[in-house]
């Protein structure tokens with residue numbers, strides 16, 4: 001079961017004070033009245049240069065499943081740092097009502113995308129490995145799974161616009 005935690009307001013203040021890149025990203029996201037769209041969001045994340053070492057001290061991973069560290073959440077967007085230890089993965093899922101883009105901060109992020117068969121079961125249609133500095137973007141109807149198939153930690157910075165309220169989880173077709 002995924003671990004979910006929200007960093008304290010004090011921790012967020014420290015992150016924003018120590019890393020102007022994160023602070024500026026939040027200010028930029030706050031400047032939109034509507035969702036910026038995946039292309040614009042992806043390009044903004046591509047130029048982000050996060051201080052991963054100081055960020056890592058303020059967020060957590062979990063032994064049994066991947067761990068979501070929510071940094072910031074408003075009505076318009078949500079900023080979440082997700083950590084996967086080696087071998088951890090998400091369920092196969094979609095994102096009802098939200099765009100999702102994420103920057104790989106550390107490690108190798110494998111994204112597998114799926115389609116559904118007539119029984120509503122998921123079958124893989126593509127797989128790609130994203131490395132540190134690359135951005136992966138998922139549109140609302142996309143069905144995918146993110147996994148850490150590498151040897152080290154995988155840390156991704158996710159932006160959801162608007163915040164993720166619900167998602168569907170799918171079983172794999174045999």
Ligand SMILES: [Fe+2]
Pocket residue numbers: 093094095100138144
């Ligand atoms: Fe996702």
